[in-house]
Amino acid sequence: MDDRAQNYKGSEANGLLVGSAKGQSAGNGKEKGYPSFGLSTKLLLLTIVFVMLSEILIFVPSISKFRADWITRKLELAEVAALIYTNASDDLKDKAIEQELLNRLNVQTLGLRNHGERRLLAMVDMPGKIMRDDNIQSMGPPELIAAAFDTLLFGKGRTIRVVAQTKDNQGMVEMVFDETGLRGDMIRFSINILLLSLVISMMTAGLVYLSLRALLVRPILGLLDNMARFTSNPEDTNAVIKPSERRDEIGMIEMQLGEMEGILANTLHKQRRLADLGLAVSKINHDLRNIIASAQLFSDRLSILDDPTVQRVVPKLMGTLDRAVDYSRAVMSYGKAQEAPPDKRLLNLHQLGEEMRDLLDLSETSRLTFSNHIPKDLEVYADPSQLFRVLMNLCRNSVDVMQGRKEEAVICRLDLFARIENDKTIIEVSDTGPGVPEVARAHLFRPFQGSVRKGGTGLGLAIAAEIVRAHGGAIRLLDRSPGAHFEISLPRE
Structure with a gap:
């Protein structure tokens, strides 16, 4: 997290997060910083999680293909060895040669099937009990995936039999072997995939994190700082955000925020002027009512005179003064945002x-x-x-x-x-x-x-x-x- 996020504390942060900067900050005296588990950290973790999920989706078919390829290569070697062994002279076919053949192939039995006839070429003295039969060439993707996870979970010490058609399609090659070696190779392959996935995830997450931080997080922090400064003094027009030249959503937010802050600053400035004007009007109104009251006393004295002109003018003068009093009262009632019914x-x-x-x-x-x-x-x-x-x-x-x-x-x-x-x-x-x-x-x-x-x-x-x-x-x-x-x-x- 950059210095701006670390140092984003104090009354400005209180003002933005609580909504009343001065009152809250002065009231509780606490400082609130930018949260440690913020948007940047969430983006990084989410990117790693999503990349790992995608790697898991890749791992499932990869591990099944690894098992199929491993068994296929073993069958191909077994087929070549079986052909060489069957075409060898009888003096070369002894127990020692069979044992060497089985050791090199790491199988317990090796056999061929031609025209429905099964021919056992070599076999150890005590083969294990066969727990699973696989025909690699006839298995579809779902079966291969299920077989791969079955080997990972239950393959240790288990004996399986695998058959496949020979290259000339004239028969089937068959072998029985202990699945422990296959399981060990699959575990090593899985570990390598996991390590590679972690490296890819970290690299991808880092690139995505840096990109999103530059495109989103830093501009958002800038907006946050601006709102904090504006909240601390909303009447200061210098605190209004200056929109950048971006033409994306962040740029639109900056433009809208700048327009909103400008309107709010002008409105608050007008409201302060109106408040000052209201105070001045109240003071003037108070003194004006006293003056009008004095004028009414003088008009009452004029009403006792016998002059015809005075008698004609005085009622209108008194009516005018009465209306002036009503107007004075109306100014005060307007300040209360209400008129009498x-x-x-x-x-x-x-x-x-x-x-x-x-x-x-x-x-x-x-x-x-x-x-x-x-x-x-x-x-x-x-x-x-x-x-x-x-x-x-x-x-x-x-x-x-x-x-x-x-x-x-x-x-x-x-x-x-x-x-x-x-x-x-x-x-x-x-x-x-x-x-x-x-x-x-x-x-x-x-x-x-x-x-x-x-x-x-x-x-x-x-x-x-x-x-x-x-x-x-x-x-x-x-x-x-x-x-x-x-x-x-x-x-x-």
Whole structure:
């Protein structure tokens, strides 16, 4: 195992294996290294085992062939000796010559069969009891394999008889011999095969091990190290893996891991910014509510004045302050990822649009015109405060965008429409502004991502979408130009 695997310990390893690097490492103080019985060791052992299995499959037919060849060579020598002996003169055929013949062939009896007649050429004084008969030429592969293992297991001290047809096919040569010598040669052959197999296995395993380690194990260890470094500081973009130029599966994993780590690093960076922003908003919101409370006290004092203009303006001012308090509270509730359940009532939608006109405070010198096209008798079943917030967010976005236009000839108009369609109330907010940028459309109703104007946070559209969904409705951006056109669909009941 290389140095990288040996030294792969400490908080980084804890972070990857446990999933919480800093907490776990600091908590238990233990160091975890790369496992000693790792992938490299498993690959080496599996390669040796598989090569040995293949060698066993080769050994089975090899040992049976060795036995058959050994007996065949012995039969050929016996046939030659038998022919020479039968053609020799009678004065050469004595007991001493027969014994010498049997000793040279290492058999107990030697005989020939011609035309059904068996002729015994030589025999020892006390031959052993024949325990097995083999006709090598008539045995198939399964029989040869079975005979080979039978010899290995039971051949010690056993006497067998073997017959085979002569070269001229005129008869059969027969011999009886002790199987101990054959068994010893087969055992030596098996040992040689085993040693050779071990050498081949080790060489093959070593080559396969080195190849797989270079192709798989080392890249995987590199991925492991990268994940450990990234886990220790996931917001560090320098810890994101740099994919190699490999075009195989490892290269694909590196590319996918790099993309995932990049997305995660950017997401965590955004989340940290959002957390900081949330803390700042909470602080601002706290102070803002105190300021609004002071403004409410001053408005209460104004309400006791008899001036007609004051009496006309003060109720609207107080309503505006009340909504400001509600908005301040809504910001905090949004931080808790929840809105209050809508308190639905039957509303006059045209009147709600007129209130919108007053709060937008469009002066007579303003180039922007507001038109309320909602029928005066159109009613909708919704929460008054929440629906007002939805329309105010949409209208305020349009006003802010169009008021920034400097060209005198550009028409700046904001229109409210509404209609009944089947069992739904359709509300449309349209303007003649520049429209929604293409880059903002993909995340239009997501907080801090779908702002339609420069410097915006996108919270207005996110809150509007959440409120509409709480009413069982839907909000969408219509694919229409020029300008931006938002459609709100609310159920009638």
